[in-house]
Amino acid sequence: MSDALKQSLDLSMFWEYRAILLQGLIFNALVFLCAASVALSVGLGAALLRINRFWPMRWIGTLHVEVFRNAPDYIMLVWVHFVLPLLIGMVIRRRVEFHPFVSAVIALGFVYSGYFAEAFRAGIQAIPQGNLDAGRAFGMSERLILWRITLPQVVRRMLPEALNLFISMFKATTIVSLIAVPDLMYNVSMVIQQEMRPLPLYTGAAITYFLIILLLSSGVRVFSERWRRKILA
């Protein structure tokens, strides 16, 4: 029993494969960056739909948020990878296939766009009507008001929550290994298949992720505390 423990904590094998594992980690970061930009832009779009004057638009925005906030990310990943290309293929009458990386970005981006939409909406609705009226009185167009008055304030207000969402998103990027994106977990399982030694490798992966995310999340915690004080002051 203690032998197993010793084996798990013997991370020399993890260290031996550091190059390929680091490569996987870079893939995690890439998936994260692409998915985050999808989530931000789609989320903003959905939030704007939800506060639209016309009810069908609002309805679509609400549907988007409810579907993606309640969807498990793994089933969305599988759905985007195996079903969406078939559906697109049926429409354009040609065989379509997604690269796993593309599927991962679309799936994670859309799942998290639901959460970002709610953050954007809360921020937009917190802006006093007077600000918008003042902008209109100056003759600003609605689009200009959105970019110059609304969004800067929204971004400042939602920043702490957005950073927390980014951390959850980074954690979620681990599941992309399941559709064979060569991320850290994928490479770990490849090495395990070769070496037949799951103990040190899974432990090493868990410790690596733990340290990275602990660092990120404590940074975010300190930053948010200061940011809130600065904004409220």
Next chain:
Amino acid sequence: MGNWERLVWNQRDVLLAGLSVTVEVCAIAFVAAVVGGLVLCLIRLYVAPLRPLAILLIEFFRDTPIFVQLMWVAYVWPEIFGFPNTFFNAGWLALGLQSSGYLAETFRAGIEAVPRGQRDAAFSAGMSQPQTFTRIVMPQVLLASAPSIVNQFTVIVKSSTLISVITVPDLMSQSQKLVNVWYEPIEILTATAAIYIAFVFLISLTGKLLADRLRRRYGLAAS
């Protein structure tokens, strides 16, 4: 529509069997998470010598991605601790551990939000420390954190899709089996996604209604 009937409706027994495993795992994981979260939180607050250990565990459970944690619990723990002995147990254990970290922090915030004066008042009214905790502090904590607890349950259900990876026959894994038999993913996977979305939506809706009702009855404003 014929496809839907053939691939989804006629296979409903397979899918329902999966759904019942999902419900079972999530329910056990949820109970484990609440109990574990409470224990971790109490150790962190009141058992000074074990505090660093509790903090380390809470942070580890919260900051490790659920998929990594699941693989770790499923493949490494049996060798070290001799437990969990089945993948079913590994599934609920990993889900429960992750959520217990989050719930521990929720409970801690709730406990620290109860004004000190109330505890002093309970002491001076002759209540013992455990009595004060169970009758004065805990009811308020549970009321205040009810929405977060429900939210954590939805997180468990969403993460539970991953236990299909370690071959627990949950809804996700049953639907993937069907896909592998019929090679027609469109209807099966769409239906599975819809079931999950409806299930999670239903949980958060009933949870919100229940929490609002409790809070109104016991004099806290609805959120």
